[in-house]
Amino acid sequence: MQKPSIPKGTRDFTPYQISRRNYIFNSIKSKFEKFGFSPIETPSMEKLTTLNGKYGTEGDQLLFKVLKRGAKFEKVLLNSNTNTLKSNDFSDEALRYDLTVPFARYIVQHQNDISFPFKRYQIQPVWRADRPQKGRYREFYQCDADIVGTKSLICEIELISLISEILNEFKLTNHSIMINNRKILSALIDLCHSEAYFSKITVIIDKIDKIGVDKVVAELKENIPNSECWKLFEELFSITGSENILEWLNKKLTNSEVGQKGIEELIYIVDHSKKMGIKNLKINISLARGLDYYTGSIFEVILNDSSMGSIVGGGRYDDLTKMFGQNDLSGVGISFGAERIFDLMNDLNLFPDGLDHSPKYMIIDQSGDSINGLKLLNYLRDREVSTILYPDEHKIKKQLKYAHLNNISFVVFINQEFHSKMQIELKDMKTGVQEQHEISNLN
């Protein structure tokens, strides 16, 4: 028989890994709550109509669709021939691809029970049929916090403060929070009369940190049939220093209402964040973010001197719930890449000590009557001390090895005199010292 295995891109987690993953999830969760966000959860499966078309053509192909069952499945085959059948004919539901679209669906569905502005967080797995590679999985967790129902820029400042507090808690202090504004990008692209290529341009300039200025300009030359475009961005990329860049933008976008609004928002957020003590915030005009629904501020966080890519991302969206028929609900959110943070903290050895919850005591019962071991077990557990009892009458050496492998702190030996004298032998597994003790000394 073949040894069993799991689907490509998925993972089993051992107790050791889970205690570290939970450290990350619990830390994020408690900061989210301190900042006033409340948890919601949505089903793993959404209706295909909810997800289809929300992530572009590429995203649609990466959905894990659920096969129809029974009569519904048979009906598909009955009424068709194999030439015309499409994958969507076989499915009504799919696993969620992110937490944002289900959140938009949740807001519209439950709008009458929500008091806006709604601060929600959600920590759940998502599924994508991407080609698996280092750091990229087919089932992975997202940790999202969003504020919906207000246009106030105070929300952006709060989210920046939240990012900073969480990453510092993880000792990932060497990070940069990059910020830009989609309104500025939009105005620049209008300025060079390339509105038709908005998505293409943003995808290209977004790669500047990976491939450098020269290659970005070359790609713009190659893909955008408008010399104004690459000339404008080449000029922009030649300027260094936030002050100089803002001055240049102000000059170029004097006549653009949208552009002026974008600059104003950016300056407001950066100024206030600095006054709040945020040190790692950096304006980055080439930051674009792939997703189409962003309309204002956009964020991305990288670890300096790391090739890991972004570990947090987010931005403001003015029309997210429009896809489900509800207008005028502006929101802003961030998403922590918990899997990448987990990999980074592992590589950098940043997890604190004491995350593993091994039992403190293991009882080795040599009294000849198993009720003695069971009663001592009860006694210790009643005092909320995590304890185990080795269940078999194996050789002491084997039992001690088991205690060692399970990181037990102390082994408690009980023998035939246990009952009359209420005494035990206590072996410290670290020092190896073994001494006689009263039961009442155990705690």
Place this chain on the structure above:
Amino acid sequence: MQKPSIPKGTRDFTPYQISRRNYIFNSIKSKFEKFGFSPIETPSMEKLTTLNGKYGTEGDQLLFKVLKRGAKFEKVLLNSNTNTLKSNDFSDEALRYDLTVPFARYIVQHQNDISFPFKRYQIQPVWRADRPQKGRYREFYQCDADIVGTKSLICEIELISLISEILNEFKLTNHSIMINNRKILSALIDLCHSEAYFSKITVIIDKIDKIGVDKVVAELKENIPNSECWKLFEELFSITGSENILEWLNKKLTNSEVGQKGIEELIYIVDHSKKMGIKNLKINISLARGLDYYTGSIFEVILNDSSMGSIVGGGRYDDLTKMFGQNDLSGVGISFGAERIFDLMNDLNLFPDGLDHSPKYMIIDQSGDSINGLKLLNYLRDREVSTILYPDEHKIKKQLKYAHLNNISFVVFINQEFHSKMQIELKDMKTGVQEQHEISNLN
């Protein structure tokens, strides 16, 4: 546009529900850990070959299968005609149906890294395409604890003690832990020469609590073509009291080695559990449990005077990992029906107070410069006090209503003199009293 909705049998969870669900999960988790169980997690999807055939024909039909994608999907349609295609042709993976089969797969796959006896717990959702009804969902959580790699009956006693401790924590004290042993059932069925009908008989007698003795005997008469069978069970069901039943079993099964072993195990477990202070354990010879893999002790817990059905179930299996090629690994486990417990505790109003984590303070900034509100926010959060700042300049009445809806304890007003005097107005949302305070009084 149609209002969006979620798939049949699935649920969205609000912050209110999540805090109550987490109370259940966290309580179970912390008891599991106190008893020395370690957490593992497995992927939501398993290979179809791992799951297929493990849950009977009915179970196979209830699997949520994942549709093949891209070239693999097209290949299915290309090489076949619609008359011969089966649902399994379209799928390589399915969502897990329970936590037991994935656990067996995990043990075999990771056997070299595990030190036995392995005490693992797992709290994760499972998916079943059952017809949804009250208390039955298509996505629901299971909470399993198993001890694998020992035949010691101490494990059964520990699990009974664990069940008792958890249900008492939930104030579900009015429960019965029913225990039986598959070896006894097996010996009784052998005795009446009905081995060929083992599964059928166990399914019928298992219904005794629902439909009563008379209907069970009638069903046996109707379905088992062997009068010895219903006569034997009719005789058994006429006896009341654990002592009398054990005496009858002992007499009937004198010559059955398996039967004697079953009785011996049952008595050992019941005696020791009583000495451990367990009061609600009851022998129930009609308890059978549906699953085929149980070979020894079986448990089921019901709430007395409730129609909810079993809230915990479990048992010993000698050959669970055999399905993946590994023999000789006996284990015993229990599974908590967290969804039913959640519904019960809701109905009975058993959740403790203080489960909701609302922010303590909400700041209403009337100072005219938003940096003041942000700085006070920072000050309080630095002291680990959960605080929010109302982000918009709405009317006070609207802001106070928001504070009320979000269960905020105190509203902090700051005005233009905030900066010079470091004073605020504090409104107690419960009493309505509003007083001037120094900032340093907030904590």
